[in-house]
Amino acid sequence: MPNVFDPPQLDLLGGPAGPTRVHRLFFALMPDEATRDAFSRIADALRRESPGFRARWVAPSRYHATLHFLGDHPMLREDIARAARQAGDALRAHAFDWTLDNLSTFRGREPPCVLRSDEVPRPLSELWQALREHLIRAGQGGQVSRTFTPHVTLGYSRSDMLPPRPVGPVTWRVEQLALIHSIVGQADYTTLQSWRLPG
DSSP: OOOOSSSOBBHHHTBBBOOOEEEEEEEEEEOOOOHHHHHHHHHHHHHHTTTOOOOOOOOOOGGOOEEEEEEEEEEEOOOHHHHHHHHHOOOOOOOOOEEEHHHHHHHHOSSSEEEEOOOOOHHHHHHHHHHHHHHHHHHHOTHHHSSSOOOOOOEESSSSSOEEEEEEEEEEEEEEEEEEEETTTTTTTTEEEEEOOOO
């Protein structure tokens, strides 16, 4: 099995040999099992209550809230992963509660159906900002976004966008931050490193 850090194999003309895999790297907040189950029940209720709504549903094991996206690459960039670990190690943050209480869709080719909150808890905004600053100090300023819309994606619409609606609410005790590697089109994520948020 090839090492994910290996450079892509080249053909005789210097281009990638065969289909190029897309390696994705991001920081995410990872829910505990009880919270994943609560999100899954909301997705199940949506399927029952909106039978005409067709979607590509996210497996509950993949539920997360992206904190910072670090790009798509033809291989897993060891330099970016190392800088991301450095930023995560430097972070000083505590656990907090986040109550998700509404369902909506974002615009897109396959509009994401997402869980959000009417109010973003201050510790969540502070965590996003602190991690952004550490990533910039670690040399990743070109990778990170200047804006943040916290959400958990339940699925991707293959029909119409859903009007916003209240759900839940689900209160998530956020206690784990993870650096995640995924290969687009593959079922599983790989956790490169995780950090417990004390408190």
